[in-house]
Amino acid sequence: MIVKKLSIIIILIFGVSKIHANCTTGVAPQTPIVDSISVDLAGNVTICWQPIADPDLVMYYINYENPLNPGESITLDSVLAGTNCYVIPTGFNNSDIESVEFGVYARDACLLLSPPGDNYTNTIYLSNTFDLCVPSITLNWNSYDDFTSGTNVLYKVYVSENAGPFILIGTSLTTIFTFLSINQGSIYNFFVMAVENGGVGPFTSSSNDITLNTNTFYINPTFNYLYAATVVDSEQINLQFYVDTAADITSYRIKRAVSVSGPYTTVGSVSAYPNMNPLVQFVDESDVDANSTYYFYQVEAINSCGTVKFTSNIGRTIWLKVKSDGIIGTNTLTITQYDGWLGNVQKYEIYRAVAGIWESSAIATIASFSDSTIFIDDISQVLEGNGEFCYKIIATENPVPHVGSLPQATSISNESCAMHEPLIYVPNAFAPMGIYNVAFKPILTYPDPTSYLLQIYNKWGQKIFETKDLNEAWNGRVNNSGKMCQVDSYVYVILFQSASGEEFSKRGVVTLIN
Template sequence: MLKKIVFILLLVSSYLEFNAQCVPGSPPLPTVVVDSVSVLPNGDIIICWQASNVPDILEYDIIMFDPITLADLTIATIPAGGATCYTIPSGSANNFFDTEVREYGVRVKDNCGNASLNGDNYHNTILLEYGVNICAASINFTWNPYDDFNSGTNVLYELFVSQDAAPFISTGTTNNTNITYTGVVQGSNYQFYIRAIENNGAGPITSSTNIVGISANFFLKDPSFLYLYTATVEAPTQIDVKFYVDTFADAKVYNIQRKQKITDAFVTVGSVSAFKGMNPFIVFNDYDVDAEETSYYYQIEMVNLCNQTKIISNIGKTIFLEAYNDKLELTNTLTWSAYEGWLGNVTTYEIYRSIGGIWETTPLVTVPALVGENTYIDDVSTTLEGDGEFCYKIVGVEGGAAHPGALPPARSSSNDVCVEHVPLIYIPNAFDPLSTFNSVFRPVLTFADPLSYEMIIFDRWGQKVFETNDINEGWNGAFNNKGEFQAVGSYVYSIKFKSAPGKDFAYRGLVTLIR
């Protein structure tokens, strides 16, 4: 019995000795020094603190402040003597790493039930957020400040980036809570985070934000091509500009630009608005031109939704044709400027001609293309029909080339140009009504095709013996071509006609009737 009493006394003595360093109901224990709260790459939140030197320490409580209820919630208890870091797993009820900022702290307890105060050592997480500037191809990052370092608020923030799964690298620092990342590559995949470093970057303590992933597929899509297919003259005051566009690009408008001289600056003369589902082949009619006086240069400018010029097409230059006639040689000389701007270059020029206002359906001739000015001489000395007016146009033909949209080789027409030859008339001085080859007196007109015609024959006494308004009708020597044959001798003719351009011609002379 005595031994049992002694044993109980020893236990009580041991308990009293163990608790001799703490007293229940003592003032709050010293606050635990928290080094940092940080987000790990996998989304876990880790809080680390310095071991407390409180006597008779029992445990550490991990505290989270609830901004809704304003309560300090104990989310975990860590026995003393072990680790001084605690991880809050991603996806757990107390982890808000990528949705909101939360404050976490550590409370120490001793064996007597005494504890440090809540809230004295709270550290907040840093929430990284971003906005995209599609026009500048940049990303603007913002975050809440980390002002809980024990060393003070002199914090340096460093931005880290990983592009297309490459290792993270530092890409900039700031003392502010915002930074802009520029030079985003369209189509790349990025990850970013911010690291807060105490002592203006000297450390050693740091805190990191959540990692944000960004796929750069929402930026404006640039065009892959913009091709000026051809510029062709349709009328003296109309040039059609045809071009092919990349409809997958984020275009706002296509500006048609023009100039006359190579040294001039391009000026916008019209525009075509882009829209979803538009035809990639566009034809613009430029009516503010004088194609009979000069050639024109054209190019197309694509402006995107941010009002930025993203691409300018190749330059196309129209064909300008000039012509002059040689009235003695009865030739027409054509000169024209080369078409410029095709992928396949110009291989040939087709020359088309009209006589008396009627265009020939096939080319007069096809000539190989020369660099610079081209020339062709048309001999019209054997061309008797028509009114003396010859009109021409040139059609340039492109060689083979791989075009966007598999477009066929292009063609471009020049302006029309006309020259006139004055009517030529041959009037015989004699005829024999009984002859096989020269039995009718009829003048031969070349380059005439008159609007009006009159031929009158008078005898030596001034009596009219024949009259016609038909250029194809001649005098057969009889009175009005059906009466008595007139006597051998000289007769006076009077020939008048008005040419197609409206010019009057008159001829008077003698013709001898013989047998």
């Protein structure tokens, strides 16, 4: 029995001596080398290190620096030897608001700790800034320089849109990346992965992830339609354009040119306001001369950044020019086309005013044409009035579905006028006793009826007929009621004024025959 107890004591003494073999020399374990530290999508921080080849190793301590007393190390937890990674749960780290720092220390069976060293490792903290005006998202993060391979680090940027899978959208050798491919209303998640050896690996470190809702970005317009450009008068042109009131637009800039290719200059603007009518009216009065040329217009939608977010279609006004030909009694109309409608032009209607009175219906309708066309109006049979003929053109769009269910658009041209001088048609003979041409009556165009005077004289200079009635003819008798005049030549005198007050006269000879 005594021999058995002695054997146990010898074994225990031998065992204890073996366990504490290094204690007498005071050799502490090596400081663990951290391979990487990463943040997962749940916010947990995982730190991994290289195992220490020490037969006396007992455990590893996970430490962090006391924020209230820099330099003081506080133990968060410990793990047994043989463990090479540790997870700090999301509730025990601040990786979502800052870069957090953790270190690993080793302890052996002799209660010796690995020496303090630079083995604290920082997580990558990802943050962002918005640029509402571009729009863009700029990602920023702190550099990761704790790989044992050095600072030759490639950063990979990943994104998930609307809870979809994460995809690689770019890489950077710096700690900044700008994301431009934004879909308004989408929700984006980003994280950054640092890869050592210039992207070769094998070790990596991932940042926290950030979630961004792009509803905070400005809403861009989806349409901006120049509905019609129409001439009001020679100095005014009215524009109608249909806008996207759901967009974040502060103003609409109206631009004008005399050529479709420009240059376009700003002639005015309309401010956007809450609950505005999407069909906006604007009257251009900026040095307009609609009787001399046509104008091209476009409308730019501007956001609060001063950026043009949508430029409308281009619209061109109709320009009408009229030239008179008094010899043959015609007016030649040159008409330019309307440009810019979604449905193009269906027809052009020509309206005419005689002596300032507009006729109730169009005198002609012409089909669509390219660039310009000519229409000739024969006014030789229009004898009354003051000689003034005015015209305007109304273009109508083809039926086509419009944004906002807008009806067919119309556009009115400038009003262009032509003035005809009065003409006098006088027969050179008449036969009172015949079948045809039984009376002598001059035909006048555009006279002032109150100024008319017709006198007939015989060859001795005696006045034998006079009238102030424009419609009264000489029947060949003295004063139209006396004895029939003999066959002979007679002198006529015609006096009258035009509607504008200009005096006209004509003298000549008419022959009475039977």
